[in-house]
Amino acid sequence: MKKILLIVSVLAISLTACNKNDDDGITGNPNIPNAVFDTQGLINTNLPQFNQMQFPGNYVVLNSNYGVNGVVVYYSGSNQYSAFELSDPNHQLISCSKLTVDGVFATCSCDDGNTYNIVTGSPGQGVNGQYGLTRYFVEVNGNIVRVYNN
DSSP states (O other): OHHHHHHHHHHHHHHHHOOTTOTTGGGTOTTSOOOOEEOTTOEETTSGGGGGGGSTTEEEEEOTTSTTTOEEEEEEETTEEEEEESBOTTSOSOGGGBOEEETTEEEOOSTTOOEEETTTOOBOTTOOSSOOOOEEEEEEETTEEEEEEO
């Protein structure tokens, strides 16, 4: 009987220890809250403002209505897109932790100047911290590129 009680107790603790709605979202990063958004139909590569997304090596930045501080969407070619949060994952959310994009790098304006690759999300050389950029989901249907997190 004691064995069964022990097994049930361990099982109950295991099931309640992990919560999908933890404050640090799906990334496990306590610095980036889980932003729920969907660009549904916004990014149409036939429209002039998104036309550059038909050509590999280009990106668009979406404002802070998407993500926490905005989202960068990069096109690698062959219908391969990546989308990342524009908040430095190794800083708490403060004004200097918003990333700006130049080429394939996103950089914060804090004193450490952390830099991240917008193609892979990986931190640049010398970044202090354990986190890469927060990745968002991308779905392509013809000319429409959907970026979302829900």
